[in-house]
Amino acid sequence: xxxxxxxxxxxxxxxxxxxxxxxxxxxxxxxxxxxxxxxxxxxxxxxxxxxxxxxxxxxxxxxxxxxxxxxxxxxxxxxxxxxxxxxxxxxxxxxxxxxxxxxxxxxxxxxxxxxxxxxxxxxxxxxxxxxxx
Numbered sequence: 001x002x003x004x005x006x007x008x009x010x011x012x013x014x015x016x017x018x019x020x021x022x023x024x025x026x027x028x029x030x031x032x033x034x035x036x037x038x039x040x041x042x043x044x045x046x047x048x049x050x051x052x053x054x055x056x057x058x059x060x061x062x063x064x065x066x067x068x069x070x071x072x073x074x075x076x077x078x079x080x081x082x083x084x085x086x087x088x089x090x091x092x093x094x095x096x097x098x099x100x101x102x103x104x105x106x107x108x109x110x111x112x113x114x115x116x117x118x119x120x121x122x123x124x125x126x127x128x129x130x131x132x133x
């Protein structure tokens with residue numbers, strides 16, 4: 001009974017991995033009666049960062065909370081948090097981009113106004129010179 005390595009990237013892969021794990025548990029149901037054995041078995045297939053996060057989280061839980069469904073929810077939350085962080089990063093990049101555009105637009109406006117003023121000054125000087133002649 002061998003599973004693929006678990007990478008907490010996308011929800012679809014998470015669901016597929018959990019489904020395969022549970023099928024494995026059903027094949028040897030006598031061995032995986034306790035949730036603790038299920039979680040320990042799955043730890044082999046987690047990437048090291050996910051393992052560390054689970055162990056840190058597990059330390060804050062009561063023994064009664066260390067259940068299989070809590071473990072599944074925890075793994076799913078890792079993906080959702082990662083997705084939210086990506087959205088936040090993209091949002092901040094969009095804001096930065098908008099600020100850059102506004103800065104560029106302001107610079108363009110200043111340049112245009114300066115050119116108009118310069119043109120008006122030149123025209124005024126030309127009119128003044130023409131009036132003298």
